Amino acid sequence: MTAPAAARTISYREAMREAIREALQRDPRVFLMGEDVGLYGGCFAVSKGLLDEFGPERIRDTPLSESAFVGAGIGAAMNGMRPIVEIMTVNFSLLALDQILNNAATLLHMSGGQFNVPLVIRMATGGGRQLAAQHSHSLEGWYAHIPGIKVLTPGTIADARGMLWTALEDPDPVLIFENALLYNMEGELAPDAGAVEIARAAVLREGSDVTLISYGGSIPKTLQAATELKGKGVDARVLDLRTLRPLDTESVLASVRETHRAVIVDEGWRSGSISAEIMARIMEGALYDLDAPVARVCTEEVPLPYARHLEDAALPQVPRIVAAVLTVVGAGG
């Protein structure tokens, strides 16, 4: 018997790198492919050092041709490999949308079940870094519209560490959205941390007055808001969706049935957003358990501006979350 190892502090970036490294070690079919994932070490330094460790066959730098290398990932997945395709950011994934939507998501169905696509696509997402409109999109909710793919949004260190392997074991295409603001986030990771299930939402903080529903990059803000609300006498529960498709509707409804109020925090634009979808499902499944209209805090409907004060005003922030919660609990006038 050895003494149990202590939990260690690790960054989201390192957790993700460990997950990739573990996958490469465990399964010879796994390889990483994308722009600047090799020599450069990854745009966000996630794959730093992996080229030296695994060589250029398995850490493949690609030309700037999102459609070709995402499509190549699909083809390789259908032919016995387990590719991890890294698209530098969600903004560039639009150049590969034909492959993701018209091929990855449809091939299994269109072929009557003959060809599945065990592909994992990772991409950075989100705003908040003063990169202006073309580099600040949050489109994970948009991708969640598509049947045939799964959409994961790790918002915690444990999920950054554990979701990738589960995604690689999935027989169908899985998209993992890593909010770029989270890469530097540090947190405790259990010594035995490994693969995690991806089917259920998780309660990150208990509370009985209202359920705060969020995912990905908004998780730290939402937890911060819950802490501030405690000081105002509001006991807020934080539910991390973790997976936007398939959505864990049951956990959302179960929580709303207990707290009778909900606020959704979503970095996407509100029109046609995942927050709209969650609201719709609450209406369908828990209307008669509600004590207040469901509220949401989303990104303002503007292309994200460069100037810091404007961008801050556009994105969901802790004070806006707190204010929205106070309104639905009836304390905000």
Next chain:
Amino acid sequence: MTVSDTPAASAVEEHEVHLLRQMLRIRRFEEKCIELYSASRIRGFLHLYIGEEAVAVGVMEALEPGDAVVATYREHGHALARGISARALMAEMFGKQSGCSRGRGGSMHIFDAATRFYGGNAIVGGGLPIAVGLALADRMQGRERVTACFFGEGAVAEGEFHESMNLAALWKLPVLFCCENNLYAMGTALARSESETNVAVKAASYDVPAWTVDGMDVRAVEDAARRAVAGVRGGGGPYFLELRTYRFRAHSMYDPELYRQKQEVEEWKKRDPIAALVDRLQSGGYLAAGQLEQMETAIAAEIDDAIAFAEAAPLEPVEDLTRFVYSEGSR
């Protein structure tokens, strides 16, 4: 030359009779499709390959069973030549459960795992990256297999063509790119859409060996394909064939063909790959009396059987509508 050459020569002609049969199967199958479409038995879009049969038949002859095929939405010919049964194909057109894609694909999305037929891709250019990936997996797993990727000359204007050419050449992947140049991207003539109309030159600019082939001559197609496949399988990276051909029928059923002259169509019909081969075999005395009629009768029987099969095939139960969105057994 000695007398002993004769048996060898007759083996060649025997092979050509086989090529003729394959082309004729495609031609007759599609002619029946027109009729069934007009009678509303087949729905959706129906893109006919009539006139272009030599391309699919010639290239498929050069492939091994373990090789892969990625085709376009005009792929009945490729499917039949690759070995997918007329029954499975017709049942798919009828939207039946016994169709090769269980009625979920239709004319434009023919798939078959047994023959490694990866569709049936209805987005112009969308199949090229997938072919690159299939080849990448073969390369990484040390398998000497070839992926043949068909696309029209219209795809050459798409970004995915250039991205895929570059990636396949850069990584020296075993892809045989087969550009079926029938001169019209739907209704847009090549010269109206491309500054450089020599398609092979574009491929060559990516350092890919590229040859232009008479796509109305099935023997020329097969010869070129065999040489290209040998190069690809030998590790020489991708090869590119521009197969100059012509579709005799409209782009799809509902197309009044305002964009080309009837006279042009008639001119090309004089080069009908089937008629040309029949003519050659008959004038050489390689088709016995009644052999063509027998072939026609056998093909007609195969197609009638396929239709009867498709008519009788069950429909996929509506309760199974949402099957195959995700793999069975996974959440």
Next chain:
Amino acid sequence: MPSLGADMTEGTVTRWLVKPGERVARGDIVVEVETDKADMEVEIFHTGIISRLLVNEGERVPVGTPLALVEAEAGATPVMAPPTRPVAEVARVAEITPPPVPTKMEAPSRATPTARLVARELAIDLASIRGTGVDGCVTRADVEHAARQRAPAPAAAPPPRRRLLVSPRAQRLAREHAIDLSLLAGTGPAGSITGADIKKAIRELPPTPAPVAEAVPMPAPARAKGPQRGPIAALMARSNREIPHYFLGVDIDMKRALDWLATQNSSRPVAERMLYSALLLKASALAVHDVPEVNGYWTEDEFRPSAEVNLGVAISLRPGGLVAPAILDAATKPVDVVMRELRDLVQRARAGRLRASEMSSGTITVTNLGEQGVDYVYGVIYPPQVALVGFGRITERPWASGGMVGARPIISASLAGDHRASDGHRGGRFLAAIERLLQEPEHL
């Protein structure tokens, strides 16, 4: 008429390229057709002689309509075509003709979409307006002009009553507990009534002195299932959903109780005679003293015991449905009084004259289905109560006692308990107490 696409429903024959008597071969272009989308050449799939043209030039026909008859040509040899089909094959096509699609109705008057919308909103008859738009089309301006010209509308709709803001959950709870929402002040957003407000009202509000028919929100009239089914349905569904039920049962020898009752009744006028039901009710109420966990409410995730035993009595109504009015403080009332109140409740329940207070004040409920010939009862608890006592009918059964076997009048008593408030151990003691009390009827 061939179908050239799913969006083609009909076509017009514009020109025949063949005449009757002419020979045609499969693949020949024989007719030109105009559709909504294009002018198309139509080929024939049969080889033979045109015997008759069935559709004239200029005629518009649905897809699937036979256009001409072709007779098979005797002795004709197909060259590169499959064998010729007989004429009957042509006719077969007609069998799969889709039903003709009705032609578009010409709108009575032409108007722009916006004009139509505004006209509908302002209740203006479009036909009465002369359009000033293109080709006499009625425009939005025309409609608005017409509206200004028109005499003022008869009477403006009365201003809407201020709607009570009630959260969906509060609405449900109010319905389940027969709470009059108009008496409550909301504490939710914008002063809305919330679930917590209803829960508070259940604890604090004096019983509403309104007849039950008004206090309980009734479903739409003339429901086939009877007037009480809606509320009871919701309540029972909630019970089953929320309450973890457990069930216990015991057989009780009623010999002594019935003997005692017979003695009592023999000296009473008929109108004052007691039924054994009164003994069951009284025994159930007294047994609560032993096990208070079965008497009270489960609210806000905890059990709140009740000091009084308000004994709900399940009464079935003649048109169907069920009510459970309470005999208040039943444990302290003599059996006589319990009997009198039971009679009164039954009469008023069936006359529809129960009071809301009686409806919502039960702290434990007894249901006696002996009259219905039932032997055993496995009840469903009335939320927010936590227990329901059930009795079956009394039947003579073989009964062993002290080594002797005899026929005795036996009744089966059951308890449906809320496992959040009590458990089988406590529930068993409660049933045992009922049995003990029924063996000493003189002390009830």
